[in-house]
Amino acid sequence: MKKSFINFFALLLVIAANTGGFAQKLITKTGNIKFQASMPSYEEVAAESKSVSAVLDQTTGDFASLVLIKGFRFKVALMEEHFNENYMESEKFPKATFKGKIEDFDSSKITASPKNFTLKGELTIHGKTKPVSVIVKISKAQNGVKTIGSFEVKPEDFAIEIPSLVRKKIADKIEIDYNFLLIK
Amino acid sequence: MKKILVPFCLFLVTLAYSQDDLLKSLDSTQIEDSYSTATFKALQLVTLQTTKMPAKKEFYFVVSHRFGSVKDGFDSFFGLDNATTKLGGIYGVTDWLSVSLSRHTLNKMYEIGLKYRMARQNDNFPLDIVGYSVADINTFLEKDQYPGLEFKHRMTYVQQLLISRKVSDKFSLELVPSFIHKNLYTPEIERDNQFSFGGGGRYKITKRLSVNLEYMHNFDKPDFYKNPLSVGLDIETGGHIFQLIFTNSQSMSESGYLTNASGDWGKGDFFFGFNLYRVF
Numbered sequence: 001m002k003k004s005f006i007n008f009f010a011l012l013l014v015i016a017a018n019t020g021g022f023a024q025k026l027i028t029k030t031g032n033i034k035f036q037a038s039m040p041s042y043e044e045v046a047a048e049s050k051s052v053s054a055v056l057d058q059t060t061g062d063f064a065s066l067v068l069i070k071g072f073r074f075k076v077a078l079m080e081e082h083f084n085e086n087y088m089e090s091e092k093f094p095k096a097t098f099k100g101k102i103e104d105f106d107s108s109k110i111t112a113s114p115k116n117f118t119l120k121g122e123l124t125i126h127g128k129t130k131p132v133s134v135i136v137k138i139s140k141a142q143n144g145v146k147t148i149g150s151f152e153v154k155p156e157d158f159a160i161e162i163p164s165l166v167r168k169k170i171a172d173k174i175e176i177d178y179n180f181l182l183i184k
Numbered sequence: 185m186k187k188i189l190v191p192f193c194l195f196l197v198t199l200a201y202s203q204d205d206l207l208k209s210l211d212s213t214q215i216e217d218s219y220s221t222a223t224f225k226a227l228q229l230v231t232l233q234t235t236k237m238p239a240k241k242e243f244y245f246v247v248s249h250r251f252g253s254v255k256d257g258f259d260s261f262f263g264l265d266n267a268t269t270k271l272g273g274i275y276g277v278t279d280w281l282s283v284s285l286s287r288h289t290l291n292k293m294y295e296i297g298l299k300y301r302m303a304r305q306n307d308n309f310p311l312d313i314v315g316y317s318v319a320d321i322n323t324f325l326e327k328d329q330y331p332g333l334e335f336k337h338r339m340t341y342v343q344q345l346l347i348s349r350k351v352s353d354k355f356s357l358e359l360v361p362s363f364i365h366k367n368l369y370t371p372e373i374e375r376d377n378q379f380s381f382g383g384g385g386r387y388k389i390t391k392r393l394s395v396n397l398e399y400m401h402n403f404d405k406p407d408f409y410k411n412p413l414s415v416g417l418d419i420e421t422g423g424h425i426f427q428l429i430f431t432n433s434q435s436m437s438e439s440g441y442l443t444n445a446s447g448d449w450g451k452g453d454f455f456f457g458f459n460l461y462r463v464f
Binding site: 025027029051053054055057060062063064065066067068070071076077078081082084085086091094095097099100101121161163165166 | 202203204206207209210211213214216217221222238239240242353391392420421463
């Protein structure tokens with residue numbers, strides 16, 4: 001009798017863990033990611049997506065984000081086409097994703113002034129996954145939190161091939177800036 | 185004790201999977217458009233137009249050469265002594281409409297073109313359909329030669345429908361029904377109204393190289409001229425598209441290309457050339 005009660009209690013706990021967090025999720029569908037791969041004195045290689053999705057589970061600090069490669073806008077349309085066709089192969093790999101956890105996240109500690117947290121997880125671009133650890137600045141916003149930060153990636157880490165002809169025109173390290181306003 | 189373990193493990197499993205679930209929950213938030221892009225690398229297949237459109241406010245500068253026939257060998261350095269040039273610009277008014285203007289050495293021709301997209305290939309529609317309307321103005325004709333010459337005699341019109349399909353990542357096909365009207369023509373060797381039908385395709389041999397082939401059959405053509413058959417190689421070099429070309433039709437104006445092919449592949453009488461595009 002006692003055992004089955006414990007069992008029942010444990011089961012409740014499982015259900016609570018699965019559903020309880022639901023109300024605590026903060027989400028955006030209009031997050032912003034910019035990347036900058038320009039080299040000085042060469043044509044600008046940069047793009048921006050304003051339709052990034054991201055979600056944060058406030059109870060656990062779990063965080064996930066998804067962006068469609070075709071959603072990145074360049075100044076030059078032909079560059080955008082080549083980015084999709086030859087570099088990112090967006091028909092084969094339509095999206096880039098991140099899943100991970102904000103370490104020691106505690107929603108009660110978030111204030112209006114930005115606070116640094118460590119975000120650890122797995123970044124998937126061009127079908128390749130790599131563990132990453134980045135600093136994220138989190139501040140309180142109306143109905144949610146604002147997360148901003150920046151980090152660098154190397155194209156070769158994600159098997160993005162850069163032909164020798166344009167090697168000089170594209171930075172070795174590509175800077176990625178993100179800005180998400182996550183709300184209830 | 186054993187019985188407690190089971191739900192406890194279950195609890196651990198749910199924790200481990202929650203990040204994945206979080207990511208999965210985002211899938212439905214993003215709707216991807218299914219339009220086919222990069223069906224062709226350049227605005228031209230070889231000399232024919234492709235269904236590719238310049239983007240809004242995009243300006244293309246185009247320089248093309250067709251050299252003389254290679255059949256003369258070293259005499260004209262395989263035709264390189266007798267280059268004809270096309271200089272032009274193409275501007276994307278909107279994503280579905282572009283205007284072009286070019287000047288051709290051959291017949292001192294000016295060409296004005298309008299290109300407009302009518303349909304795009306996506307999950308629900310299998311084809312790209314683009315209209316191309318061209319007016320050629322021949323300024324080579326002299327009043328001394330033709331005393332009754334009026335401005336309208338300088339005009340030639342071409343109306344084309346460009347229909348393409350990106351069959352796979354590497355392979356794209358295009359069909360091109362064309363109607364040509366000439367205000368001035370030599371009745372012994374050609375007609376004022378001509379219908380020409382054909383097309384071509386491209387095959388990507390690497391990410392940045394593709395081989396293109398095109399052929400147009402003219403249904404209103406006496407024997408004097410040939411049908412144009414051309415082969416090209418697209419080379420993508422960052423902001424440039426470079427197209428190397430071998431063709432039996434030297435003209436780069438739409439009407440000249442379709443109706444006045446003078447070379448004969450079978451006799452080694454063909455022309456070397458290139459198209460160079462720069463985007464601004």
